Amino acid sequence: xxxxxxxxxxxxxxxxxxxxxxxxxxxxxxxxxxxxxxxxxxxxxxxxxxxxxxxxxxxxxxxxxxxxxxxxxxxxxxxxxxxxxxxxxxxxxxxxxxxxxxxxxxxxxxxxxxxxxxxxxxxxxxxxxxxxxxxxxxxxxxxxxxxxxxxxxxxxxxxxxxxxxxxxxxxxxxxxxxxxxxxxxxxxxxxxxxxxxxxxxxxxxxxxxxxxxxxxxxxxxxxxxxxxxxxxxxxxxxxxxxxxxxxxxxxxxxxxxxxxxxxxxxxxxxxxxxxxxxxx
Numbered sequence: 001x002x003x004x005x006x007x008x009x010x011x012x013x014x015x016x017x018x019x020x021x022x023x024x025x026x027x028x029x030x031x032x033x034x035x036x037x038x039x040x041x042x043x044x045x046x047x048x049x050x051x052x053x054x055x056x057x058x059x060x061x062x063x064x065x066x067x068x069x070x071x072x073x074x075x076x077x078x079x080x081x082x083x084x085x086x087x088x089x090x091x092x093x094x095x096x097x098x099x100x101x102x103x104x105x106x107x108x109x110x111x112x113x114x115x116x117x118x119x120x121x122x123x124x125x126x127x128x129x130x131x132x133x134x135x136x137x138x139x140x141x142x143x144x145x146x147x148x149x150x151x152x153x154x155x156x157x158x159x160x161x162x163x164x165x166x167x168x169x170x171x172x173x174x175x176x177x178x179x180x181x182x183x184x185x186x187x188x189x190x191x192x193x194x195x196x197x198x199x200x201x202x203x204x205x206x207x208x209x210x211x212x213x214x215x216x217x218x219x220x221x222x223x224x225x226x227x228x229x230x231x232x233x234x235x236x237x238x239x240x241x242x243x244x245x246x247x248x249x250x251x252x253x254x255x256x257x258x259x260x261x262x263x264x265x266x267x268x269x270x271x272x273x274x275x276x277x278x279x280x
Contacts, residue, residue, distance in 0.1 A: 014238035015082055016042040017109070018231060019074070019100055020089030020117070021050035021062075027272030028224030033087060033231035035275035040253060042235035045081060047073040049100065050092035056223055056267025067095040074103040085111035087234035088139065089227055094131035101138035111237040114143035115230035116152045132156070140178050145186045145243060147230050148175070150193040161193065165200060172204040186243050188233075190226070192216075203247050210244055212251055221261035221271035228273055229254050 018033035026032060029052070034044035049070050053061035077083070086109045091097045104112060116135055136156055140146060153171050154161040156178070162171055172189045179185045189202045199214040232250035240246035260277035274280070 011239070014042045014084040014235065015045060016231070016234045016238075017045045017047065017077065017083045017086045018089065018234070019047045019049050019070075019086060019091075020227070021052050021092060022048055023052055023054055023224065025055045025223070025267060025272070027056065027266065027270075028227045029090060032224045032227045032272065032275065033089065033234075036228045036231040036253070036257075037235040039275050039278065040232055040235040040249075041239065042085075044231075044235075045077060045083070047077065049096050050090050052090075055269065056271050057269035062092060064093050065096065067093070067099040070096050071099040071103055074100070074107070078103075078107045078109075083107070083109050084238040085109065085113065085234040087113045087115065087230050088143075089115050089230065090117040091131065091135070094134045097131050097134040098138055101134070101142060104139075104142055111145070111234065112143050113145045113147060113230045113234045113237070114139055115147045115226055116140075116156060117226065118152050118155055136178065140175075143179060143185065145188060145233060145237070146175060146179065147188045147190065147226070147233065149190045149226060153189060163194065165191065165194070165202075168194075168200075168202050169204075169209060172202045172209065176204050176206050184243070188212075188247055190229070192225075201247075201251065203244060205243070210247075212247060214251060214255060217255060217258040217261075219258055219261045220269075221264065221266075221273065222258065223270040223272050225254060225258070225273060228257060228275065 016037045018030045021029045023029035030046040037044035051063040150161040172187050175187045186205045191200045197216045199216050201212040203210040232253050236246040236249050257273035260274040264274055
Protein backbone atom coordinates (compact mmCIF):
# COMPACT_ATOMS: atom_id res chain seq x y z
CA UNK A 1 0.00 0.00 0.00
CA UNK A 2 1.46 3.34 -1.04
CA UNK A 3 1.83 6.10 1.53
CA UNK A 4 -0.47 9.10 1.00
CA UNK A 5 1.14 11.95 -0.87
CA UNK A 6 1.42 15.36 0.72
CA UNK A 7 -0.43 18.11 -1.09
CA UNK A 8 1.85 20.48 -2.98
CA UNK A 9 0.62 23.40 -0.85
CA UNK A 10 1.16 21.58 2.48
CA UNK A 11 4.17 22.84 4.38
CA UNK A 12 6.62 20.09 5.39
CA UNK A 13 6.96 19.39 9.09
CA UNK A 14 10.16 21.14 10.22
CA UNK A 15 13.05 19.18 11.71
CA UNK A 16 14.49 20.95 14.75
CA UNK A 17 17.74 19.97 16.47
CA UNK A 18 18.73 20.49 20.09
CA UNK A 19 22.47 20.45 20.87
CA UNK A 20 22.55 20.41 24.66
CA UNK A 21 23.02 18.39 27.83
CA UNK A 22 20.86 15.68 29.38
CA UNK A 23 18.80 16.35 32.50
CA UNK A 24 17.55 12.96 33.78
CA UNK A 25 14.52 14.59 35.39
CA UNK A 26 13.34 15.75 31.96
CA UNK A 27 12.66 19.33 32.97
CA UNK A 28 15.60 20.88 31.12
CA UNK A 29 18.14 19.96 28.46
CA UNK A 30 17.45 17.85 25.39
CA UNK A 31 14.51 15.98 26.94
CA UNK A 32 12.65 19.23 27.62
CA UNK A 33 13.68 20.58 24.22
CA UNK A 34 12.27 17.63 22.29
CA UNK A 35 9.03 17.87 24.29
CA UNK A 36 8.63 21.56 23.43
CA UNK A 37 9.50 21.00 19.79
CA UNK A 38 7.01 18.15 19.55
CA UNK A 39 4.26 20.18 21.21
CA UNK A 40 4.76 22.96 18.67
CA UNK A 41 4.63 20.86 15.52
CA UNK A 42 8.28 20.16 14.82
CA UNK A 43 10.14 16.85 14.67
CA UNK A 44 12.76 16.96 17.42
CA UNK A 45 16.31 15.64 17.04
CA UNK A 46 19.08 15.82 19.65
CA UNK A 47 22.87 15.82 19.85
CA UNK A 48 24.15 15.11 23.35
CA UNK A 49 26.82 17.62 24.32
CA UNK A 50 27.07 16.92 28.07
CA UNK A 51 25.78 14.52 30.72
CA UNK A 52 24.47 15.58 34.09
CA UNK A 53 23.28 13.89 37.26
CA UNK A 54 20.51 16.19 38.44
CA UNK A 55 16.95 16.35 39.70
CA UNK A 56 14.57 19.13 40.60
CA UNK A 57 16.71 20.09 43.61
CA UNK A 58 20.13 20.42 42.05
CA UNK A 59 23.04 19.07 40.04
CA UNK A 60 25.19 16.42 41.70
CA UNK A 61 27.56 15.70 38.84
CA UNK A 62 28.57 16.57 35.27
CA UNK A 63 30.33 14.20 32.86
CA UNK A 64 31.71 15.60 29.60
CA UNK A 65 31.09 14.05 26.19
CA UNK A 66 34.28 13.76 24.08
CA UNK A 67 34.34 16.77 21.72
CA UNK A 68 35.15 14.59 18.70
CA UNK A 69 32.06 12.48 19.40
CA UNK A 70 29.88 15.58 19.66
CA UNK A 71 31.19 16.56 16.25
CA UNK A 72 30.55 13.07 14.89
CA UNK A 73 26.94 13.20 16.09
CA UNK A 74 26.41 16.51 14.28
CA UNK A 75 28.06 15.39 11.03
CA UNK A 76 26.21 12.09 10.96
CA UNK A 77 22.84 13.75 11.54
CA UNK A 78 23.28 16.57 9.02
CA UNK A 79 24.55 14.14 6.37
CA UNK A 80 21.14 12.44 6.39
CA UNK A 81 18.47 14.71 7.89
CA UNK A 82 17.32 18.13 6.67
CA UNK A 83 17.69 20.35 9.73
CA UNK A 84 15.55 23.49 9.58
CA UNK A 85 16.57 25.01 12.91
CA UNK A 86 19.12 24.37 15.66
CA UNK A 87 18.82 25.23 19.33
CA UNK A 88 22.09 25.28 21.31
CA UNK A 89 21.89 24.86 25.06
CA UNK A 90 24.32 23.49 27.64
CA UNK A 91 27.73 22.74 26.12
CA UNK A 92 29.73 22.60 29.35
CA UNK A 93 33.30 22.76 28.09
CA UNK A 94 35.44 24.98 25.88
CA UNK A 95 36.50 22.19 23.44
CA UNK A 96 32.87 21.14 22.91
CA UNK A 97 31.91 24.78 22.30
CA UNK A 98 34.60 25.10 19.65
CA UNK A 99 33.58 21.88 17.89
CA UNK A 100 29.92 22.88 17.79
CA UNK A 101 30.89 26.26 16.31
CA UNK A 102 33.04 24.56 13.65
CA UNK A 103 30.28 22.15 12.66
CA UNK A 104 27.62 24.85 12.43
CA UNK A 105 29.93 26.90 10.22
CA UNK A 106 30.26 23.85 7.98
CA UNK A 107 26.58 22.89 7.74
CA UNK A 108 25.03 26.37 8.02
CA UNK A 109 21.48 25.57 9.16
CA UNK A 110 18.87 28.24 8.32
CA UNK A 111 18.15 29.16 11.96
CA UNK A 112 20.43 28.96 15.02
CA UNK A 113 18.94 29.78 18.43
CA UNK A 114 21.71 30.19 21.00
CA UNK A 115 20.65 29.90 24.64
CA UNK A 116 23.88 30.62 26.55
CA UNK A 117 23.26 28.17 29.41
CA UNK A 118 25.67 28.95 32.23
CA UNK A 119 23.94 28.32 35.57
CA UNK A 120 21.19 25.89 36.59
CA UNK A 121 18.06 27.02 38.45
CA UNK A 122 19.67 25.56 41.58
CA UNK A 123 22.71 27.83 41.12
CA UNK A 124 25.04 25.07 39.91
CA UNK A 125 27.57 26.09 37.25
CA UNK A 126 26.85 24.45 33.86
CA UNK A 127 29.48 26.18 31.70
CA UNK A 128 33.16 26.18 32.60
CA UNK A 129 34.52 29.70 32.98
CA UNK A 130 37.16 29.17 30.28
CA UNK A 131 34.38 28.25 27.84
CA UNK A 132 32.69 31.66 28.05
CA UNK A 133 35.26 33.22 25.72
CA UNK A 134 34.75 30.49 23.11
CA UNK A 135 30.99 30.92 23.36
CA UNK A 136 31.29 34.68 22.89
CA UNK A 137 33.83 34.53 20.05
CA UNK A 138 32.86 31.40 18.11
CA UNK A 139 29.11 30.86 18.63
CA UNK A 140 27.51 34.26 19.29
CA UNK A 141 28.52 35.59 15.84
CA UNK A 142 26.84 32.59 14.17
CA UNK A 143 23.54 32.83 16.04
CA UNK A 144 20.48 34.05 14.21
CA UNK A 145 18.75 34.50 17.58
CA UNK A 146 20.54 34.93 20.93
CA UNK A 147 18.37 34.38 24.04
CA UNK A 148 20.24 35.31 27.25
CA UNK A 149 18.64 36.13 30.56
CA UNK A 150 20.00 39.13 32.45
CA UNK A 151 22.75 37.30 34.42
CA UNK A 152 23.91 35.53 31.23
CA UNK A 153 23.96 38.82 29.36
CA UNK A 154 26.12 40.28 32.10
CA UNK A 155 28.63 37.44 31.76
CA UNK A 156 28.74 37.77 27.96
CA UNK A 157 29.44 41.50 28.27
CA UNK A 158 31.74 41.24 31.28
CA UNK A 159 29.58 43.44 33.50
CA UNK A 160 27.04 43.20 36.30
CA UNK A 161 23.47 42.11 35.48
CA UNK A 162 21.18 45.07 34.83
CA UNK A 163 18.09 45.76 36.90
CA UNK A 164 15.90 48.11 34.84
CA UNK A 165 14.17 48.09 31.47
CA UNK A 166 16.14 51.17 30.43
CA UNK A 167 19.41 49.34 31.11
CA UNK A 168 18.11 46.30 29.22
CA UNK A 169 17.83 48.39 26.05
CA UNK A 170 21.51 49.30 26.21
CA UNK A 171 22.50 45.68 26.87
CA UNK A 172 20.39 44.42 23.96
CA UNK A 173 22.16 46.87 21.64
CA UNK A 174 25.60 45.81 22.87
CA UNK A 175 24.81 42.12 22.48
CA UNK A 176 23.45 42.66 18.97
CA UNK A 177 26.73 44.39 18.04
CA UNK A 178 28.61 41.18 18.93
CA UNK A 179 26.71 39.25 16.26
CA UNK A 180 27.74 38.97 12.62
CA UNK A 181 26.03 41.68 10.60
CA UNK A 182 25.54 39.49 7.52
CA UNK A 183 21.91 38.42 7.39
CA UNK A 184 19.07 39.22 9.75
CA UNK A 185 20.06 38.48 13.36
CA UNK A 186 18.25 39.13 16.60
CA UNK A 187 18.75 39.30 20.36
CA UNK A 188 15.91 38.28 22.66
CA UNK A 189 16.95 39.62 26.06
CA UNK A 190 14.79 37.98 28.72
CA UNK A 191 13.65 40.18 31.59
CA UNK A 192 12.44 37.51 33.99
CA UNK A 193 15.01 38.58 36.58
CA UNK A 194 13.64 42.12 36.80
CA UNK A 195 11.81 42.95 40.06
CA UNK A 196 8.02 43.04 40.05
CA UNK A 197 5.32 41.03 38.32
CA UNK A 198 6.04 42.17 34.76
CA UNK A 199 8.27 39.91 32.64
CA UNK A 200 9.20 42.13 29.71
CA UNK A 201 11.53 40.69 27.09
CA UNK A 202 13.28 42.82 24.46
CA UNK A 203 13.65 41.72 20.85
CA UNK A 204 16.28 43.69 18.92
CA UNK A 205 17.69 43.32 15.41
CA UNK A 206 19.98 46.34 15.34
CA UNK A 207 17.13 48.55 14.14
CA UNK A 208 13.86 47.68 15.86
CA UNK A 209 13.53 47.32 19.63
CA UNK A 210 10.33 45.36 20.29
CA UNK A 211 8.90 44.89 23.78
CA UNK A 212 7.28 41.54 24.50
CA UNK A 213 5.13 42.04 27.61
CA UNK A 214 4.24 39.30 30.06
CA UNK A 215 3.17 38.61 33.63
CA UNK A 216 4.99 36.48 36.16
CA UNK A 217 3.29 33.12 36.80
CA UNK A 218 3.10 32.10 40.45
CA UNK A 219 4.58 28.61 40.54
CA UNK A 220 7.71 27.03 41.92
CA UNK A 221 7.85 24.74 38.87
CA UNK A 222 10.18 26.85 36.74
CA UNK A 223 12.93 24.33 36.02
CA UNK A 224 14.13 24.54 32.42
CA UNK A 225 12.16 27.61 31.36
CA UNK A 226 15.06 28.96 29.31
CA UNK A 227 15.54 25.61 27.59
CA UNK A 228 11.84 25.39 26.81
CA UNK A 229 11.65 28.92 25.37
CA UNK A 230 14.68 28.51 23.11
CA UNK A 231 13.48 25.09 21.91
CA UNK A 232 10.06 26.60 21.18
CA UNK A 233 11.75 29.30 19.12
CA UNK A 234 13.67 26.68 17.13
CA UNK A 235 10.43 24.83 16.45
CA UNK A 236 8.52 27.96 15.44
CA UNK A 237 11.08 29.91 13.37
CA UNK A 238 10.65 27.65 10.30
CA UNK A 239 6.86 27.94 10.65
CA UNK A 240 6.39 31.64 11.46
CA UNK A 241 6.29 34.61 9.10
CA UNK A 242 9.15 36.33 10.93
CA UNK A 243 11.18 36.34 14.14
CA UNK A 244 8.81 38.60 16.11
CA UNK A 245 5.88 36.27 15.38
CA UNK A 246 7.91 33.22 16.44
CA UNK A 247 9.02 35.02 19.62
CA UNK A 248 5.47 36.01 20.60
CA UNK A 249 4.17 32.49 20.00
CA UNK A 250 7.06 30.90 21.92
CA UNK A 251 6.57 33.22 24.89
CA UNK A 252 2.82 32.54 24.93
CA UNK A 253 3.49 28.78 24.83
CA UNK A 254 5.90 28.99 27.78
CA UNK A 255 3.45 31.11 29.79
CA UNK A 256 0.73 28.48 29.37
CA UNK A 257 3.18 25.68 30.19
CA UNK A 258 3.98 27.48 33.45
CA UNK A 259 0.31 28.17 34.25
CA UNK A 260 -0.38 24.44 34.02
CA UNK A 261 2.90 23.33 35.65
CA UNK A 262 1.34 22.61 39.05
CA UNK A 263 -0.72 19.82 37.50
CA UNK A 264 2.51 17.80 37.32
CA UNK A 265 4.03 16.07 40.34
CA UNK A 266 7.73 15.76 39.47
CA UNK A 267 10.21 16.02 42.34
CA UNK A 268 10.21 18.16 45.47
CA UNK A 269 12.25 21.12 44.20
CA UNK A 270 11.79 23.33 41.14
CA UNK A 271 9.65 21.09 38.95
CA UNK A 272 9.25 21.33 35.17
CA UNK A 273 6.85 23.31 33.05
CA UNK A 274 3.96 21.35 31.52
CA UNK A 275 5.09 21.00 27.90
CA UNK A 276 1.99 19.07 26.83
CA UNK A 277 -0.58 21.19 28.66
CA UNK A 278 -2.76 21.41 25.53
CA UNK A 279 -3.10 17.61 25.33
CA UNK A 280 -2.96 16.22 28.88
